[in-house]
Amino acid sequence: MNGATGTPTAGGQSARPRPRRDWGEAIITRLIQLSGYSAVVFVGLIFFFLVREGLPALVDVPLRNLFGTRWYPIEGYFGVVPLLTGSLVVTVGAMAIAVPFGIGTAMFISEIAPRWAREVLKPLVELLGGLPSVVLGFLGILVLSPYLRQLLDLPTGLTALAGSLLLGGIAVPTIVSIAEDALDAVPRSYRDAALAVGATPWQTMWGVTLPAARSGVLTAVLLGMGRAVGETMAVMMVTGNAPVLAVRLASIVSPVRTMTATIAAEMGEVASGSPHYHVLFFIGMLLFVISLLVNVIASAVVFRQRSRAERVLS
Amino acid sequence: MRTARSLLVISVLLVGCGSAPASAAPGHPVEFIENRGSDTLVNLALAWAELYQQEQPEVRISVSGGGSGVGLAALINGTVDIANASRQIKPEEAEQAQAHGIRPTEFVVARDAIAVIVHPANPIGRLTLQQLSDIYSGQIKNWSEVGGEDRPIVRLSRETNSGTHVYFLETVVRLGQKDNHTLFSTDTLLLPSSEGIVSEVRQNPNAIGYDGLGYVPPDLKVIAVSRGVGEAYVLPSAATVNDRSYPIARDLYMYTAGEPTGVVTAYLEWILGQEAQQVVGKLGFVPILTGAQP
């Protein structure tokens, strides 16, 4: 290897100095390096901005108000707790639907389905994962919420349940895609070994393959959850947006207001620099921190799994 | 690589096609007016913009909704020429405007009645302001308490950034009393638009909602409102707004930053004229010129 550019001298030929190319290549290399750092720069920038505009909320609004239970910004009530519970209820509901269906479908595609079905199903699920959420929200208002109201005899169909159903539908393709990849990556030898000692394919699936793909499946679930928490349009259109403190079991069929819908609905109206503006950025900060936590946990789990696996297999 | 190149060619062509109609009108300098704000006003503003642009092709007006709060905030931030509002500018907003060096100038461009709507099968046809206030603040929870069927009341409202919401809060929930601090009940559904309210009321017999008269389709039932027990129950209409017998009526505003200039002045003058006010009546609002009623 010849210096910074790594050009080996070909046997016998003298190394002609190529200053122009070295110089050009150095620039390109530098640009590429900077692009690589860009991800960190952007995350930092986003965090910085959110904090810069969100932290003043802690100063503008007394803490007891900010963490109170009433959200009515035009009269000065900035309690974010109902919004947190709203997001929580809808996300938990969405995961309760998406995880069984997602993992079940992934297992089906990866372990049971014949080759031809797999070739059709996998792209189909990915295709459906591309549906814009505003389309689902649109159908949610027109079709889903009246149906829910009549089916469950509720005062209104615009509820957390409607939101959870839509979000579950949005999260499932993500979970299926990634979990199926993870299951597929489990070496054939694992399955073969289990079958060889007499386990049925069913036992193998659940006792050997799934645990082996545990970290990938967990990642899939966490990413699906991330999508559910961050979803805005569908929930804004079908959850009723009432800032109800959703803490009872019955809250799943009551209207709720999520953090994301609040930001989307109210951001346009605030004059920049007002307390309301700062509080909305504060909520954005909360969302950022939540998704950060989810990702950190996911990375930590995966990392630990991988190092344990490496230790076992080495 | 070849497909990538052909994709690039196609996209360039499309871009070319896209900008062609826009540059088709030669010679005239194009003036652009940005108009944003109240969702109550947005369809009216749109109708005005369409009509005006047919007569004055060298003026281009872009219209956006978002709520009265959105429009006024945009005016303060300096990103629009005209802000539409279905309520007056709040003192805090006026202060903010001052802080940004802007003096908001108010124009009354139309009047509006807030209609209270219920499902067509709902037997209730009239309510007093006090009853409405109690319903929306959560004190009355069941239709049977006001003489209707035994059904829970589902309250629908516009979002807090809506001028309609603020107006309803002040005039109905707080009965117009300045020191009244009653709030909407927390389980009031805050829907992001008028259509949301309409579609929910249309299919939910438990629902009660409110919105500008111009947004209420004929298949919904409108409640007659009275100022108090013993007073007349009045249905909203252009007539009852102008003679002030309907208690929930309001002015609709357009705000500019300081005195308007140039094309904005011409546009606002046109809006306050006969032709534009006839459009007001056609859309279900109340014209400010008595002679312009259809």
Next chain:
Amino acid sequence: MSVSGSPAAAPASDSRRQFRATSVRRRRVQRIGFAWLSLMAVATVVPITLVVLYIVQQGGPAISWEFLSGLPSDGMRQGGILPAIVGTFYLTLGTALFSVPLGVAAAVYLAEYAQENVLTRAIRVAIINLAGIPSVVYGLFGMGLFVLFLRFGTSILSASLTLSIMTLPVIISAAEEALRAVPQAFRTVSVSLGGSRWQTIARVVLPQAVPGILTGVILGLERAAGETAPILFTGAAFFLPRLPNSPLDPTMALPYHLFVISTQVPGMPLQIQYGTALVLIVFVLGMNLTATVIRSRARARRQW
């Protein structure tokens, strides 16, 4: 071989019977389990497919050349949705312009240049985090930075920049994977023939990775085209009298247009709403299909 644990001392026929009983039971459990999983898979795929088909059925009648190429009129209750279609196209193009060079370059850095150190791990963590940020937070950030701070205003520029940052993680991940999939042998041969690192990357590795990168780009752009929240405060307009002339103009866009006509405009004919939804779906799913086709074709034509 019986897992049920019958002791070896039991008579042979007895243990054989137990074995058969257990395996019959296990096979029944498996059959039920398989049926149940199949049902789940069907329940996952069928409803969403029905949704798409329903929209096609309801929206199909609205589609015509006038609908696709005309401007909206009568308060957008009639006419066409050309501005929204063109707007979405511009936004997608703008997003591609910013996110593709940056994303591919970042992927090249990660795959070819970066060493396994703290900085690289930080970059990877940052990418995962960018991918998880809610779209409305991007909208918030975009408004704060591009619209207000940098004074680009509500414009195609602001919206495209916001969408680009959102799309970056998808492109970087897909591109890095595509680059890594190229066998090391390619690089070694190139270097042994006298190529510099950059020459190797630009002329050997990248061309091989193009299909994978393209797939990632298209999937990323597909998401950008369908998103509403990031463009709400950064570029979307309710109604524009003409098509945008410059990147500093606001624009209509399909997702926002669908949101607006389904929630803001009274008396909007249902057919137009479904028609708009259909156009949006076709646009987005079309991109998805393209990406899938490219991916499978590339896999077939792969030289390793």
